[in-house]
Amino acid sequence: MNFKIALIRGDGIGPEVVGEAVKVMEAVGKKFGHSFSFEDVLMGGCAIDAVGKSYPEGTAEKCKACDAVLLGAVGGPKWGHASDPEKRPETALLSIRKDLGLYANLRPAALRPALADACPLKKETAEKGIDLMMVRELTGGIYFGKRERYQTEDRGEEASDRMAYSQMEIERIGRRAFELARLRRHKVSSVDKANVLETSRLWRSIMHRLSEEYSDVEYEDVLVDNAAMQLVKDPSQFDVVVTENMFGDILSDEASMVTGSIGLLPSASIGDTAPGLYEPIHGSAPDIAGQDKANPIATILSVGMMFRYSFHLPHEADAIEQAVDAVLAEGWRTQDIAKSGEQTIGTVQMGELIRRKL
Numbered sequence: 199m200n201f202k203i204a205l206i207r208g209d210g211i212g213p214e215v216v217g218e219a220v221k222v223m224e225a226v227g228k229k230f231g232h233s234f235s236f237e238d239v240l241m242g243g244c245a246i247d248a249v250g251k252s253y254p255e256g257t258a259e260k261c262k263a264c265d266a267v268l269l270g271a272v273g274g275p276k277w278g279h280a281s282d283p284e285k286r287p288e289t290a291l292l293s294i295r296k297d298l299g300l301y302a303n304l305r306p307a308a309l310r311p312a313l314a315d316a317c318p319l320k321k322e323t324a325e326k327g328i329d330l331m332m333v334r335e336l337t338g339g340i341y342f343g344k345r346e347r348y349q350t351e352d353r354g355e356e357a358s359d360r361m362a363y364s365q366m367e368i369e370r371i372g373r374r375a376f377e378l379a380r381l382r383r384h385k386v387s388s389v390d391k392a393n394v395l396e397t398s399r400l401w402r403s404i405m406h407r408l409s410e411e412y413s414d415v416e417y418e419d420v421l422v423d424n425a426a427m428q429l430v431k432d433p434s435q436f437d438v439v440v441t442e443n444m445f446g447d448i449l450s451d452e453a454s455m456v457t458g459s460i461g462l463l464p465s466a467s468i469g470d471t472a473p474g475l476y477e478p479i480h481g482s483a484p485d486i487a488g489q490d491k492a493n494p495i496a497t498i499l500s501v502g503m504m505f506r507y508s509f510h511l512p513h514e515a516d517a518i519e520q521a522v523d524a525v526l527a528e529g530w531r532t533q534d535i536a537k538s539g540e541q542t543i544g545t546v547q548m549g550e551l552i553r554r555k556l
């Protein structure tokens with residue numbers, strides 16, 4: 199088959215990790231008889247530098263003309279202080295998610311067999327295993343609410359960010375979570391802050407209604423502060439974790455670290471229509487950019503998710519995951535997952551070793 203892929207390489211380590219993931223994709227194509235055509239799409243800080251705005255006209259249309267989108271990361275200190283939203287790289291990220299209707303962000307956090315040592319939790323906790331799927335609502339909530347900054351008469355400057363969720367937005371992400379749980383270990387943990395927030399109370403009431411419909415799936419409510427704690431106490435208790443946009447953003451970074459490193463976790467952002475967008479959960483890592491230090495595994499596994507969820511080619515997806523595990527089993531480590539004093543390899547070598555295992 200022939201697939202057209204939009205590449206948003208972005209900023210910082212984005213181009214480095216996407217470069218390795220593209221080479222892996224081509225190697226998978228060679229092995230399984232697929233071909234790819236790639237279209238580079240400018241977005242983020244690099245687009246601000248090139249054309250003056252982070253989300254140039256036509257960005258969404260270019261992506262919509264493709265079968266899937268692969269994104270590295272956008273942002274960095276160079277563009278960190280702009281007040282004009284067009285000059286902020288992160289605005290582009292939110293816009294592309296909204297414009298492509300990508301309301302479901304799947305972030306699987308699994309402790310890979312060879313990386314038990316990289317888990318920072320107690321040995322007996324790590325031995326219980328970690329294999330959870332964070333289902334993060336991606337196009338609603340506080341990241342998309344009205345942002346304001348204004349002068350008050352008596353309290354000086356004030357700022358506000360509105361958090362809103364509609365019934366429809368909650369129901370569709372809830373259904374995704376329950377459907378995924380049916381393909382996994384039949385458990386959904388819904389994370390909210392219903393003891394304080396009205397959005398969470400609406401969220402919870404809809405999740406309860408869905409849990410009656412999906413009565414074959416075990417269901418629980420977990421308050422977000424407790425969820426953050428449970429993730430380090432005993433992550434093995436979680437199967438599918440469904441939550442709103444900001445809670446999911448924060449908790450998935452935490453979940454990544456309990457599996458060893460943020461450089462390992464892929465994600466799939468999907469809606470009701472193609473294309474899906476695939477990206478590592480990490481950012482542009484300006485502190486290590488351009489030094490061949492970034493772990494490309496999160497982006498390479500994101501390509502695996504692309505094969506699984508957009509192209510419905512599970513064998514190709516399995517082959518990528520097995521290649522990653524084989525390289526890790528041989529002891530190869532980038533700096534983020536190495537023990538102190540252990541020899542490390544760079545981004546390019548890690549990518550090449552994974553390709554050779556395909």
Ligand SMILES: NC(=O)C1=CN([C@@H]2O[C@H](COP(=O)(O)OP(=O)(O)OC[C@H]3O[C@@H](n4cnc5c(N)ncnc54)[C@H](O)[C@@H]3O)[C@@H](O)[C@H]2O)C=CC1
Nearest residue numbers: 271272273274460461480481482483484485486492493534
């Ligand atoms: N999807 C996206 O494009 C995202 C963009 N960002 C943006 O990225 C920029 C930097 O954000 P930070 O808060 O520093 O988060 P970050 O995720 O970029 O980095 C956090 C820490 O993790 C390390 N790290 C991240 N990815 C790694 C990898 N593949 N291999 C090894 N180490 C890795 C970094 O070196 C850093 O120490 C900001 O401008 C932020 O807005 C942040 C998150 C997501």
Ligand SMILES: CC(C)CC(=O)C(=O)O
Nearest residue numbers: 288291292341447479480
């Ligand atoms: C702009 C942010 C919402 C990006 C981020 O941290 C993420 O999606 O994980």
Ligand SMILES: [Mg+2]
Nearest residue numbers: 447448451479
């Ligand atoms: Mg994040």
